[in-house]
Amino acid sequence: MMIPIPEQSLVLLLGPSGSGKSTLANAHFLPEDVLPGTGNETRLHEEVARRLARGTLTVIDGVPLSAESRRHYVTLAREHHVALVAVALDTPEALCLERNRTRTGAHASPKALRNQVQQLQNALKGLTKEGIRHVHVLTPETVGAVAFEHRPLPSRRHDEHGPFDIIGDIHGCFTELRSLLTELGFTVAPRADGSPGFDVATPAGRKVVFLGDLVDRGPGVTDVLRLVMGMVEAGTALCVPGNHEFKLLKKLRGKDVRVGRGLAMTLEQLEREPPGFSQAVADFIEARSPHYVLDDGRLVAAHAGLKAPMHGRDTPEVRDFALYGETTGEADAYGLPVRADWARDYQGQAMVVYGHTPVPESEWVNNTVCVDTGCVFGGKLTALRYPEREFVSVPAQHEYWASRSHAAP
Structure with a gap:
C-alpha cells in the first residue's frame, strides 16, 4: 500500500x-x-x-x-x-x-x-x-x-536557470508565434521526417516558457499545439495551462461544459486531425503544472499570476488562482467578473510573469508583469526575455476576435 x-x-x-x-x-x-x-x-x-x-x-x-x-x-x-x-x-x-x-x-x-x-x-x-x-x-x-x-512538487523547478523567453497568450495565432520565435532567434521548420509537427532550433541554450491559453479564438490552434507539445517533449520549453486549456480538457474528457464560439473553433480544428491527436492534447494539458518556480525561486510563471504565499505550493486554491486569477465578486458592463488587481499589493521576492488579462503594453508592477498583449484581438504577441528583462513583440496579422470580448472566459 x-x-x-x-x-x-x-x-x-x-x-x-x-x-x-x-x-x-x-x-x-x-x-x-x-x-x-x-x-x-x-x-x-x-x-x-x-x-x-x-x-x-x-x-x-x-x-x-x-x-x-x-x-x-x-x-x-x-x-x-x-x-x-x-x-x-x-x-x-x-x-x-x-x-x-x-x-x-x-x-x-x-x-x-x-x-x-x-x-x-x-x-x-x-x-x-x-x-x-x-x-x-x-x-x-x-x-x-x-x-x-x-x-516533490512539480511546480518547483529551482534548478532551471534559463535563460528564458516567456511568451504570453497565443490563442491559436500560429503565424505570429512563428514570427516571434524567429525574432527571438529560434528557427522553426516542418519536421524533417515529414511527420506532423515542427523542428525548433534554440539559440544559445535558451528555453521558452509558454504561459497558457494556446487554444481558442485563432485560426492555427492545432499548429500551435503541435509546436508547443513538441518543444516541451524535446526539453526546449515549459508550458503552464491556461483557463482555456482547462476547459478544453474537461470537454475532451467528456465533461459537460458550455461550448462558446472560441472553444467551438478549437474543437472544429481538432476534428480535422488524425485519430489520437485530441487524446494526446488532453494528456498533455493534464500533465502540466499550473505554475513553475524557476531559477532558485527568483522567477514564477503562471497563467493568471500568483500571490507570494502560493509560490511553489500545490492545492486546489493555488491551482485556481494560477488559472483564473482573483475576482472582486462584481461584474462589469458585459456581465463578466471584475478581476482583482493582486499585483498592486504584491511584495514577494520572486519576479512573477503572467498573462490572462490583455493589456496594451507590458508594464512592471511590483516585480510582476503581464505579457498578454492581446494578439488574437489585433494587438501583438509578446515575450519577456529573462534575465534580461527585455520585451520582444510582433504585431498581429489580423484581428481574429472582437476586442469587446477581451475578458470573456
Missing part, C-alpha cells in the same frame, strides 16, 4: 492510545519532521504555522480525536496552501489494551481508550467533509505493508 506525501504537507496521525501511531512515525518519517500532538496546544499550533510557512513537511503524532482539534489543522493547512493528509490507524480496542498493558508511564485507562476508539469511528465517517481531502485508513493487517512516497 503506497501513500503519496507531497513534500509540503501537514500529516495527521490519528488513532487511539496504543494504535501504533508513534511506531509508524518512527518507521517512515525523519525525527525532525515529527511533532508530538500532546502538550500545550497553542504552542504546537504556533510551531506548526512556522513550519508550514517555511514549506517544511510536518507530521503530528497523535492529534486529539475531537473535531475541534482537527479544525485547527484544516485551517492552518488552508492558510499556508499545503496538502493535508490524515492517516488513521483503525486498531481494535483489544489490541490497543494489550499494548497499553506492556507500556511504562502514563497511558489511557480502559474507559478512556474505549471512548477514543469510538471517537475515531465517528471521525472516519466525516473526515473528508471536514476539509481533509487525503484520508488513508490502516489496520493491523495493512500497516506492516504500507510505504510513504515523498513526492
